[in-house]
Amino acid sequence: MxxxxxxxTGVSRSAxxxxxxxxxxxxxxxxxxxxxxPGGSGVHDPYFPKAGNGGYDVSHYDLKLAYDPAGGHRLTGTATITARATQDLSAFDLDLKGLDVDEVTVEGRRARWNRAGQELTVRPRGDLDDDETFSVTVRYSGTPQTITDPDGSHEGWLRTDDGALALGEPTGSMAWFPGNDHPSDKASYDIAVTVPKGLQAVSNGELTGETNGKNRTTFTWHSAEPMASYVATVAIGHYDISRSTIGKDRLPVYVAVDPAQAKASRKVLAKIPEIIEWEEYNFGPYPFSSTGAIVDRGHDAEYALETQTRPVFPGAPDTGTLVHELSHQWYGDSVTPKTWRDMWLNEAFGTYAEWLWDEDHGGHTAQQTFDALYDHGEDDHEDLWAFPPAKPSNAAHISDDPVYQRGAMVLHKIRQTVGDDTFYDIIQGWAAAYRHRNADTDDFTAYVEKKAPGKDFDEIWKDWLYGDGKPKHR
Structure with missing residues (x-):
């Protein structure tokens, strides 16, 4: 602002x-x-205009949570948010859906607040100056909600047979903690979860503490690298835990599996080291300080999600799904979209990673997969040509087939145009140039053109990325 x-100007002597x-x-x-x-209530995302908030940038979340599945599914939380004002602020909003707010303080002083839908508006006692770093603490409690997305899927706080699972794409994180719930504002996290003794709480990053009380256990997790709110997670329940390391740098691997899924998951999860090393070879250095997976029961969630450092799977994944979600650690979690219109930058890369894995492991080549999709992809993906990947028709379609499959076809068209050497330079360079940052489609197309001077991408952008209907030429 x-x-x-x-x-x-021009003040006369007689004034x-x-x-x-x-x-x-x-x-x-x-x-x-x-x-x-006041900071804006929403960042005017093209599909979720009320998501996120204006006037500040969050650098860190410190979340202290307690949850008892047998005690009425009640969640109590204290969220301390460190942020920097990006304008002179008399008030600012946080996203929080449901739950009861007990107290709000700014810089240790009680602040006035009010609720309107998902907006928690905070009014500090004194104005915050532009570029001032400040902390806001929200104490809250209640029964967290499950949110129904525009496409009918469920996110937010999902109850499971023995606990809960928090999933946030695209706007579910506001169901369990207050914050700036938009991918454009990434931050580091400390998440401490207290649960009844005998249960475990798994989250992002590294486990830094496990403290046992008389009847409760507190698990403390730390994520140093920037993380978007939609890939933050908490999984509470009974889990079989395995720890290992990968490679000469001994990257920590932390895997949590519901005991009912342990046998079915064992063989595929054993491939995590191989997959990470293959993806590092193709995409560049792994961008985080740990990796792993969370496997819950099949009915606990409706989809897999690339929660940062520890993707979540509803039941044992197949190899392709594991490759897909782990590739998102580069494309989606490290390089994060600026808006939900840029979702294809996540899913096209995740889908193309599956194509490349097949190509390198005795399956179809990427060209064969591309050709089959072009010739008769509608048989399996009815809406394949319904809209271009960079322009989903509305919020209900940001996870539809054109974003995934046709988005991957865009990447293959780039590969066809520039050749393999330049293509791998592009996808590795893209992950490096925007590591732990946000990017949009214009950033990507400009990056591709810069890395392949003299190549003509007009047809790819016009017909494949932004064009309506099935392109005339493959």
């Missing part, structure tokens, strides 16, 4: 003299030092 400034103190106060007020403005 550009502050309004008092502009003084009244303004006392210096009044002039100084006027200048200060107009400069925004005394009277800030």
């Amino acid at each position: 550009v502050s309004r400034r008092l502009r003084i 009244p003299v303004v006392p210096a103190v009044i002039l100084a106060l006027a200048l200060t007020a107009c400069d925004g030092g005394v009277h800030g403005t």
Whole structure:
């Protein structure tokens, strides 16, 4: 925001003299030092306009949670959020759906607040200056909600047979903690979860503490690298835990599997080291300080999700799904979309990773997969040509086949145009250039053109990425 400034020009000698103190106060007020403005309730995402908030940027979440599945499914939480104001702020919003707010403080001082839908509006006692770092603490409690997405799928806080599973894509994180719930604002996290003794709590990053009380256990998790709210997770229940390391750098692997899924999952999860090493060879250095997986029962969730460092699977995944979700650690979790319109930058890469894995492991080549999709892809993907991958028709379609399958076809068209050497330079360079950052489709197309000067991508962008209907030429 550009502050309004008092502009003084052409003052005549006969004009009244303004006392210096009044002039100084006027200048200060107009400069925004005394009277800030509220941050926006939403960042105007093209599909979820109320998601996220304006006026600040979060650097860290410190979440302290307690949950008892047998005690009425009640969640109690204290969220301390460290952020930097990006304008002079008189108030700001946090996203929080459901749950009861007990108290809000800003910089240790009680703040006024009110609720309107998913918006928790906080009014500090004093204005926050542009570029000021501040902390806000929200104490809250209640029964967390399951959210139904525009496409009918469920996210937020999902009850399981023995606990709960928190999934956040696209807007479910607001069901279990207050924050700036939009992929454009990434932060580090500390998540401590207290559960009844005998249960476990698994989250993102590294387990830094396990403290046993008389009847409860607290698990503390730390994620140092920036993480979007939609890939934050908590899984509570009974799990078989395995720990190992990968490669010469001894990358930690932490895998949690529901005992009912242990036998069915064992063989495929044993491939995690092989998959990570293969993906590092193709995509560049692994972007986080640990990896792993969470496998719950098949009816606990409706889909797999690339929760950061520890993807979640509803039941034992097949190899392709495991390859897909782990590839998202590069494309989606490290390089994160600026808006939900850029979802194809996640899913096209995840899908193409499956094609490449097949190609390198005795299956169909990527060209064969591309040709089969072009010739009769509608047999398995009825809506394959319903809309272009970079322009889903509305929020209900951001996870539909064109985003995944046709998005992967865009990547293959780039590969056809530039050849394998340049293509792998592009996808590795893209992951490196935007590591732990946000990017959109324009960033990607500009990056491709920069890395392949002299190549003509107009037809790919026009017909395959943005064009309506089935392109005339493969």
